[in-house]
Amino acid sequence: MKLLEEGIPLAELSIERIARTAGVGKAAIYRRWSGKEELFVDVVRSAEPADPELPGTSMRADLVVLLETQRQRGVFSRQSVILHNVHAQMKSSPKIWAAYQNTVIAPRRRLGLEVLRRGQSNGELRDDVDIELLYDLFVGPMLVRSVLRPDGDLPDGLAERIVDTLLEGLRPVSSRPG
């Protein structure tokens, strides 16, 4: 993290230099990480807000927590110049990007799909729509605001608003079949 704060580009970071900065031997690094990519992904993950504990009281409650965490990551990475630069650099390195997708993004998606499956089986969520599509309907709006549009509005309460509006539907209440 110290090296990243100093603005050292990813391409110039080596295990040797990291070990030297940390005051340990290269062997100590390799005992824990198989390479520069894995270490880097762990650094990014530890800099971001941690994955949350889910309340487990309802699908709605779990979804709100998942989306709220995404919102906080968005708010946080706007405030953190380092995290912002690190994300940009990460995307320009296909190997690191793939490692980040596999070890950070994919588990989040699996967790979200699990929450939705519970909702389908306990009757909170319709079960006639493909679960992958349902996942994108819930997380898409928050991802667009937090990741794609650096000026997107991320107010308190947005997670709850997205989840409830989607559950209720976008048609006017008066015109809904009873």
Next chain:
Amino acid sequence: MKLLEEGIPLAELSIERIARTAGVGKAAIYRRWSGKEELFVDVVRSAEPADPELPGTSMRADLVVLLETQRQRGVFSRQSVILHNVHAQMKSSPKIWAAYQNTVIAPRRRLGLEVLRRGQSNGELRDDVDIELLYDLFVGPMLVRSVLRPDGDLPDGLAERIVDTLLEGLRPVSSRPG
């Protein structure tokens, strides 16, 4: 486009070189574009599927067309190595990225908001939710699949499915208030 196809990086493109390749004088270029950034954005826009004519028969029909165009852009840019590279390079140049946002993305958003406003006034869309949020609820899922996840599924009929599922709501039909 020829220079981009040859893999010339954006940073090495100059108005002079573009004029020479096109067999025209620099003055001819400057009569139409105020600089490299504006020209580049126009090249990208002309390479992408054009903005569609909206049927105007209903908000639903217009929304489906808007989302279908976004889907086609996603499918298209996966097939086009040039377009893919160009997008990546564009993002790494803040000036070009801003020009692209202002001249291509912002008008699309304005058009989408207009369609939604018509839907609110003709009773197709609930009017108790912020229109900017409604816009992100509709376009977010398609943007996530087409832009954020290069392996996201973009099947035929997805636009229609997103619009109708959102209008109906994600709660099971049986548990809805009548």
